[in-house]
Amino acid sequence: MKNKLRVLRAERRWSQAMLAEMADVSRQTINAIETEKYDPSLPLAFKLAAIFELTIEAIFQPEQ
Amino acid sequence: MDNSDDTLKKKPPRQYFLVLLIGLLVAGLLSQFLFADWIFGVTIALLLSFSWGLLKGYLVIPMRYPDHIIRLIMVAVVIFIVTTITAVLLLNQELAAAYRLLVATLPGLASLFLAYAIARAFASLDELQRRIQLEALAIAFGWSIICVYSIGIYIMAGVEQPRWIYLLPLMVFGWLAGKLWTMWKYR
Numbered sequence: 165m166k167n168k169l170r171v172l173r174a175e176r177r178w179s180q181a182m183l184a185e186m187a188d189v190s191r192q193t194i195n196a197i198e199t200e201k202y203d204p205s206l207p208l209a210f211k212l213a214a215i216f217e218l219t220i221e222a223i224f225q226p227e228q
Numbered sequence: 229m230d231n232s233d234d235t236l237k238k239k240p241p242r243q244y245f246l247v248l249l250i251g252l253l254v255a256g257l258l259s260q261f262l263f264a265d266w267i268f269g270v271t272i273a274l275l276l277s278f279s280w281g282l283l284k285g286y287l288v289i290p291m292r293y294p295d296h297i298i299r300l301i302m303v304a305v306v307i308f309i310v311t312t313i314t315a316v317l318l319l320n321q322e323l324a325a326a327y328r329l330l331v332a333t334l335p336g337l338a339s340l341f342l343a344y345a346i347a348r349a350f351a352s353l354d355e356l357q358r359r360i361q362l363e364a365l366a367i368a369f370g371w372s373i374i375c376v377y378s379i380g381i382y383i384m385a386g387v388e389q390p391r392w393i394y395l396l397p398l399m400v401f402g403w404l405a406g407k408l409w410t411m412w413k414y415r
Contacts, residue, residue: 188354189354189355189356190353190354190356190357192356192357192411192414193354193355193356193357195415196356196414196415199415201413201414201415202356202359202414204355205355208355
């Protein structure tokens with residue numbers, strides 16, 4: 165799954181640690197999602213979408 | 229873009245490794261002398277050094293455990309070490325058979341508490357870290373089976389049977405190697 169997490173985070177000038185704190189996960193998890201090594205669960209995807217005030221589809225897109 | 233993690237990293241000084249090395253050597257020699265088993269002392273020295281490193285901030289666990297869980301694990305480790313040493317010392321004395329069984333049960337109970345603390349720690353992790361631990365444990369399980377199977381075959385081939393206690397460090401090695409590999413995979 166592709167995602168725009170890194171771009172969205174950069175736009176807001178947040179560090180991975182800050183986003184991890186907000187999402188209540190580890191920085192390692194944020195990094196793995198950003199590098200697309202790990203696809204988050206649905207609850208975590210919802211949580212990230214709420215943090216960025218976007219819909220899930222605006223952040224995550226299926227691989228073409 | 230800031231990819232930094234503020235919680236990382238206070239590097240251990242060289243003295244830490246020197247003290248660790250000397251501690252391992254002394255613990256191994258002492259336990260060889262006291263219990264005729266160096267592996268026991270080395271394990272305890274490693275546990276103590278690891279706890280000390282964590283408390284001093286020289287070692288950072290990449291996993292995200294809450295403080296109360298780390299405290300629970302430390303208490304469980306200390307109880308485990310104390311009951312094991314006490315049991316070994318008492319079992320070397322003249323005791324009635326009933327007392328010997330009672331004393332031998334104590335480290336088992338302590339290890340149950342340790343297992344409970346570790347289960348609590350895993351439950352407190354986030355979803356990726358739980359997956360890493362699960363994959364690491366699966367690797368350790370497979371590695372242990374391969375080791376036991378291979379040792380069995382070697383024994384049939386005439387190699388002297390090793391002591392069963394050596395299976396424990398093999399399992400721990402499998403878990404550590406599995407964890408490092410899985411963490412690298414999701415880096």
